[in-house]
Amino acid sequence: MDKKETATTDTTEQRIFDAAHEVFVQKGLDGTKMQEIADRAGINKALLHYYYRSKEKLYEMVAKGVITRAIPVIRQTLESDLPLKEKIEAFIDFYINLISKNTFVPMFILGEVNKHPQYFVEHILPKDLPQPQKFLQQLEAEIAAGHIRPIRPEHLVVNIVSMCVFPFLAKPMAAIILGMPEEEIKAFLLERKTAVKDFVFAALRPDPTA
């Protein structure tokens, strides 16, 4: 019997998982010490190995948890039948809401992807990723109909994701460079929900000569 199948709230196993999630997400695989997870979970370090066998396996479970929590909603957003404009709005809302509630997560994912790309692709990323094809096709149809300005669809997707995610990544530096105190930068980041939509739709307006 696999021990992990019996996990319920507030068991030792779950407490370890929650603590590990917090620490791994902040400090990544290399920066996380097992003793720190144990301290945070309020347990003896040997239990980490009793329940999860190794640091790497614990990390793998945590990382998979982080990724698989986002996947269904990304998939729903990308693959739904909503009209394009509403889909873009839903996508932006989703991304900014998700990240503002889990501010360490994007940095964690990107950090680990860049540090251990092979490992991440083979062990953490699910095989059935959401496919942007439907979204891209919708975009192409709107361009062909002259409703929006021509743009290579991949660039639009990358632009939107960039503008949603990066400001959270760069928050400490942005606060300094833009001269914003903590409360102000927080408000600024939430304001980006409307700012990004506004910018994207402004960019997508057809040329007046078209």
Added chain:
Amino acid sequence: MDKKETATTDTTEQRIFDAAHEVFVQKGLDGTKMQEIADRAGINKALLHYYYRSKEKLYEMVAKGVITRAIPVIRQTLESDLPLKEKIEAFIDFYINLISKNTFVPMFILGEVNKHPQYFVEHILPKDLPQPQKFLQQLEAEIAAGHIRPIRPEHLVVNIVSMCVFPFLAKPMAAIILGMPEEEIKAFLLERKTAVKDFVFAALRPDPTA
């Protein structure tokens, strides 16, 4: 006499610095082992401490080097007297050129900023950062003159930087999600020089009813 003042090309000290730069930029402070730097520099590990005294001091010098190499050009771009459109173009060109030649650097900077924000601000970031005020004022003047569509200047700056930097950060994942092989993703990233400009200027067009 401060040993570091005598550094010239291909001395042991410089070889250590170059090796440390490569490893720190890829693996960050936590993930970097001193033996690895020594191996890469082809020297005995004790020399790391002889020349740089500690891991932290070596890291500090490398990180400062990374930051200070970019600052003068960012400052020139932001604070120059170029017209706004040309300034935006120069900024985008600069950022994408810089990053495509140092693909690990943005991840390094963001990683370290997020992991050790206090330390980074106090020890690595120079006190005299480039000020975006002139750029922001130019933008406000153009908005007031009706030449460009109203946008909160900070959002525009953040949008531009986001679209320049993030795609390089997310390259491994983007390649998978967009189904692009290595050569194609490279070309795609360089293509973003024109794509980002195009998008930004499209977004800044005044509304036809204005």
Added chain:
DNA sequence: TGCAGTCTTAACCAAATGGTTAAACCACAT
């Protein structure tokens, strides 16, 4: 050639780190 200063090496050190072990503890069933 000798000397002093600098550079380099190999061995060593103490602490940290991920992991192991055996015994104690706990709950439940007989």
Added chain:
DNA sequence: ATGTGGTTTAACCATTTGGTTAAGACTGCA
């Protein structure tokens, strides 16, 4: 009360890690 299986503990282990040390090698100068 005893046995059993599962959980937890404290001590321990081997390796890794950043750093130190002392001796040898090298260089430049008188």
